[in-house]
Amino acid sequence: MTLESFINEAISPWMLEDGPDKDIVMSSRVRLARNFADKLYPTSGNQEALEEVLQFIRKNYTQQEDTEQDSISFIPMKNLSMIEKLVLVEKHLISPHLIKHSDHAAVLLSAQEQTSIMVNEEDHLRIQVYYPGLQLRKALEEAYYLDDWLEEKADYAFDETKGYLTSCPTNIGTGMRASIMMHLPALVLTKQINRLIPAINQLGLVVRGIYGEGSEARGNIFQISNQITLGKSEEDIVEDLESIVNQLVEHERMARVYIYEQSEISLEDRVFRSYGTLKNSRIIDSKEAAICISNLRLGIDLGIIENISENILNELMVLTQPGFLQHYANKALRSDERDIRRASIIRERLNLKK
Amino acid sequence: MTLESFINEAISPWMLEDGPDKDIVMSSRVRLARNFADKLYPTSGNQEALEEVLQFIRKNYTQQEDTEQDSISFIPMKNLSMIEKLVLVEKHLISPHLIKHSDHAAVLLSAQEQTSIMVNEEDHLRIQVYYPGLQLRKALEEAYYLDDWLEEKADYAFDETKGYLTSCPTNIGTGMRASIMMHLPALVLTKQINRLIPAINQLGLVVRGIYGEGSEARGNIFQISNQITLGKSEEDIVEDLESIVNQLVEHERMARVYIYEQSEISLEDRVFRSYGTLKNSRIIDSKEAAICISNLRLGIDLGIIENISENILNELMVLTQPGFLQHYANKALRSDERDIRRASIIRERLNLKK
Numbered sequence: 001m002t003l004e005s006f007i008n009e010a011i012s013p014w015m016l017e018d019g020p021d022k023d024i025v026m027s028s029r030v031r032l033a034r035n036f037a038d039k040l041y042p043t044s045g046n047q048e049a050l051e052e053v054l055q056f057i058r059k060n061y062t063q064q065e066d067t068e069q070d071s072i073s074f075i076p077m078k079n080l081s082m083i084e085k086l087v088l089v090e091k092h093l094i095s096p097h098l099i100k101h102s103d104h105a106a107v108l109l110s111a112q113e114q115t116s117i118m119v120n121e122e123d124h125l126r127i128q129v130y131y132p133g134l135q136l137r138k139a140l141e142e143a144y145y146l147d148d149w150l151e152e153k154a155d156y157a158f159d160e161t162k163g164y165l166t167s168c169p170t171n172i173g174t175g176m177r178a179s180i181m182m183h184l185p186a187l188v189l190t191k192q193i194n195r196l197i198p199a200i201n202q203l204g205l206v207v208r209g210i211y212g213e214g215s216e217a218r219g220n221i222f223q224i225s226n227q228i229t230l231g232k233s234e235e236d237i238v239e240d241l242e243s244i245v246n247q248l249v250e251h252e253r254m255a256r257v258y259i260y261e262q263s264e265i266s267l268e269d270r271v272f273r274s275y276g277t278l279k280n281s282r283i284i285d286s287k288e289a290a291i292c293i294s295n296l297r298l299g300i301d302l303g304i305i306e307n308i309s310e311n312i313l314n315e316l317m318v319l320t321q322p323g324f325l326q327h328y329a330n331k332a333l334r335s336d337e338r339d340i341r342r343a344s345i346i347r348e349r350l351n352l353k354k
Numbered sequence: 355m356t357l358e359s360f361i362n363e364a365i366s367p368w369m370l371e372d373g374p375d376k377d378i379v380m381s382s383r384v385r386l387a388r389n390f391a392d393k394l395y396p397t398s399g400n401q402e403a404l405e406e407v408l409q410f411i412r413k414n415y416t417q418q419e420d421t422e423q424d425s426i427s428f429i430p431m432k433n434l435s436m437i438e439k440l441v442l443v444e445k446h447l448i449s450p451h452l453i454k455h456s457d458h459a460a461v462l463l464s465a466q467e468q469t470s471i472m473v474n475e476e477d478h479l480r481i482q483v484y485y486p487g488l489q490l491r492k493a494l495e496e497a498y499y500l501d502d503w504l505e506e507k508a509d510y511a512f513d514e515t516k517g518y519l520t521s522c523p524t525n526i527g528t529g530m531r532a533s534i535m536m537h538l539p540a541l542v543l544t545k546q547i548n549r550l551i552p553a554i555n556q557l558g559l560v561v562r563g564i565y566g567e568g569s570e571a572r573g574n575i576f577q578i579s580n581q582i583t584l585g586k587s588e589e590d591i592v593e594d595l596e597s598i599v600n601q602l603v604e605h606e607r608m609a610r611v612y613i614y615e616q617s618e619i620s621l622e623d624r625v626f627r628s629y630g631t632l633k634n635s636r637i638i639d640s641k642e643a644a645i646c647i648s649n650l651r652l653g654i655d656l657g658i659i660e661n662i663s664e665n666i667l668n669e670l671m672v673l674t675q676p677g678f679l680q681h682y683a684n685k686a687l688r689s690d691e692r693d694i695r696r697a698s699i700i701r702e703r704l705n706l707k708k
Contacts, residue, residue, distance in 0.1 A: 265694055269636035280630030282623035340619055 003075060005111075007087040007327060010319040011311055012113035012130070019133020023301045024249050026181040026221065026314060027130050029092075030139040030238070032147055033166045033175035034125040035157040042101065042120045043167045050104035050120050057119050060153045061108060072117075073109050077102030083332070086323025092130075097121050115146060122167045123175075125150060134245055136178050136238045143176075163230065173230030178238050180245050183313060185220040185298045186255035187248075193222075196251065204228050205244060219290030219317055224248075260302060271299030279350050283336075284343040289320050308350070319345055357429060359465075361441040361681060364673040365665055366467035366484070373487020377655045378603050380535040380575070380668060381484050383446075384493040384592070386501055387520045387529035388479040389511040396455065396474045397521045404458035404474050411473050414507045415462060426471075427463050431456030437686070440677025446484075451475050469500060476521045477529075479504060488599060490532050490592045497530075517584065527584030532592050534599050537667060539574040539652045540609035541602075547576075550605065558582050559598060573644035573671055578602075614656060625653030633704050637690075638697040643674050662704070673699055 015027070035041060036056075040049040054076070062074035077085060077098060085102065088094045093116045098105050101120065108117040118126040127150070129142040157165040164175035171177070187193040197207045204227045209217040224245065226237045260267055274295035277284070284292075297313035299305035309315075318324060325341045326333050333341060369381070389395060390410075394403040408430070416428035431439065431452060439456065442448045447470045452459050455474065462471040472480040481504070483496045511519040518529035525531070541547040551561045558581045563571040578599060580591045614621055628649035631638070638646075651667035653659035663669075672678060679695045680687050687695060 265636050269697070272634040272636055273631060276630030276634030277627060280626040282619050282626055343623070 003080070003084065006073075006075075006091075006093065006109060006113065007084050010091070010324055011315040012091060012093075014112045014114040014130055015132055015311060015314050017132050019131060019135055021249050022133035023310065024183055024252050025134040025245065026183055027132060028134055028136045028139050029128060029130050029179045029181070030136060030143045031129075031177045031179070032125075032127040032143050033123040033164065033171045033177075034127065034147065034150065035123050035165060035167070037155040037157045039124060041167045042104075042124060043122060047104065050101075053120055053124050054104050054106055056154075057106065057108070057125075061117075061150065071111055072115070073111075075107050075109060077105040077107070083323055083326045086321075087327050090318050090321040090323045094118055095121055095126070115142070117146065117150070123171070134180065134242065134249070136180070136242050140176075140178070140234060140238050171229050174232070174234050174237065176229055176234050176237060177225050178234075178241050179223050179225030180241065182222050182224065182245070182248060182252075183220060183294065183297060184222055184248065184252050185294050186259055187252050188217075188220045189259055190255045192251065192255060196248070200224065200244060200248075203240070203244060205241065218287065219294040219313070221290075221294070221317065256298070256302065267302070268299075268304055271295050271302075271304045275299065275305060278346050280347075281343045283339045284346065285339050286320060286322075286342065289342055289346065290317065293317060293320075312349075316346060316349060319349065357434070357438065360427075360429075360445075360447065360463060360467065361438050364445070364678055365669040366445060366447075368466045368468040368484055369486055369665060369668050371486050373485060373489055375603050376487035377664065378537055378606050379488040379599065380537055381486060382488055382490045382493050383482060383484050383533045383535070384490060384497045385483075385531045385533070386479075386481040386497050387477040387518065387525045387531075388481065388501065388504065389477050389519060389521070391509040391511045393478060395521045396458075396478060397476060401458065407474055407478050408458050408460055410508075411460065411462070415471075415504065425465055426469070427465075429461050429463060431459040431461070437677055437680045440675075441681050444672050444675040444677045448472055449475055449480070469496070471500065471504070477525070488534065488596065488603070490534070490596050491589075494530075494532070494588060494592055525583050528586070528588050528591065530583055530588050530591060531579050532588075532595050533577050533579035534595065536576050536578065536599070536602060536606075537574060537648065537651060538576055538602070538606050539648050540613055541606050542571075542574045543613055544609045546605065546609060550602070554578065554598060554602075557594075557598060559595065572641065573648040573667070575644075575648070575667075575671065610652070610656065621656070622653075622658055625649050625656075625658045629653065629659060632700050634701075635697045637693045638700065639693050640674060640676075640696065643696055643700065644671065647671060647674075666703075670700060670703060673703065 036053065039053055040046045042050055058074055062072065085094070085099045088107070089096055089099060091113070093109060093113060094107050095118065098107065098118050098121045104120050106119040108119070109115070114130050116128045127143050127146050129139045129146065131139045159165055163173040166172050166175055184193060187196065200207055206225050206227050208223045209221070224241070226241055274292035278292045278296060293313055293316045296305060297310065300308055300310050300312070320342045322338055325338045325345065328345065329341055390407065393407055394400045396404055412428055416426065439448070439453045442461070443450055443453060445467070447463060447467060448461050449472065452461065452472050452475045458474050460473040462473070468484050470482045481497050481500050483493045483500065485493045513519055517527040520526050520529055538547060541550065554561055560579050560581050562577045563575070578595070580595055628646035632646045632650060647667055647670045650659060651664065654662055654664050654666070674696045676692055679692045679699065682699065683695055
């Protein structure tokens, strides 16, 4: 795999596959934080230790053909331009944190982009596995498989009572963060989301926007993940999260029926106006684009709009981010220039239809 | 001619013809107010006198084939439904005043709809002649011709010093009102219109919206007419008005160049977004529709939008009025129902293109 294949397409190959409740649950992700027992944590800032970990990974885990996974590429961060790094963040393949400390950081990426293992992020290893729709258990199994594969040649920092040790105490124990990306336009439209989020928080879960911590719920996309990593098994955490997500899916489905029955024509008006804006605007900021893309996707889900792939939501949400726009323009762009590029890239994409 | 031909088409046949500065000056109109010497004015409310005038006109001026005008139809108001009357008002073929007193009122309409003679409006006769673009002199000549034709069989109320006598003193003298309908989107966009209107008023002219007195300048359409009818010849009034209109045309042209040069992409964004809204909305009120239609027409004028007739402005502005919407629906509609019909009729019209 070359770098180009990862950064030229906005949509990851695994996203095109089917998954349970995929109309509402865009993706399931399991992330495991792991550290080597005999190395200083990346947060120590010790350059030598960081470089040692990086070389250890390069030497032992690249060009492996012995996994059930598709082939894995080793991509050192310092080989990438700022825009290329931004693109990987926008595709959720690496974290913003990895960019900030990119001198000794790298990522191992599978060709399907379903697996991403960050090296020298906050922890030595951050194993991430994505699945389309609601498939947290599958993602967990795959993460375990990768964990075993990595552990074969390394000694993890592990404590019999505390579990896996991590840089940040919030990850200690399982080192696992399970998260779900959901499209909840009807719960937003009916304002039910405002009472649901506090309720979800009380259950020890966290609700965030599409780009994680501190990010807005752009395009009615919400990320829901576990807060607690200690004192509960990975399986229990995943089960609890799935149960909440299933309830949210039901609420969203009911809300969709409700708004459609309340006023079919109002909903059609909303959907088609957004479609018209996406197909016609020459300047569009990311916030308006996200709203319109969300409405378009809702229209596709409800059969109001036909002949457009449901993947348009995932694709356009990423395609219209600053990194991608600059990558395609092949240069740095000011905010007002991005608004023009964004409008033009959306029009081009919609003209392609499927 | 049957009534249907007048009320089924939103655009009058004469509007399709070319005229000077037609991209900015939508139409020129001359109206002459005339009264018969030996009859009570319509404002007297005397039913007998009103009926007498109506029968006099019917007897003497219908089924005439001796004019250079195309054949003229006599349409008594009481034969029309409320919606049909509304349609004629929206096409500017009759005035709202004529509807209010429709028991003994009528209109003589030419097939091209270029000539409309209202009977028993505020005065016994209101001769109206329309021309496309800036052609007030031609309209005046045609009005004179009709005036002579009408006078052949009647004795007008005329005073040697005061001139033509009218119901309302504001029309006395020439009895003439010359008016111009202009599309001035760039003067509105650059806010220049705000200082131009008071200046025009100071010159003894009146600026109104598309539906005359008290109406808003919907769709950036302004009606400019003479205030004074006394102490100045018809030719002088027309000449003065044309001179002001020519200056406004120049200002509008410069403003269009200015806004296009200032930011081509912003103007394109405005035009295409409006086009997208018109093509996609399922609910649209008359105010938003007017703004979008005006932007679309500006886009056509500037070559931003192609393959759509410039007559779309005149046509859609009329087509989206309450009377027309109800006429097409063949029933009375509530305001919210009209918003839905308006959106649907606009989409249908735009799908036809030319």
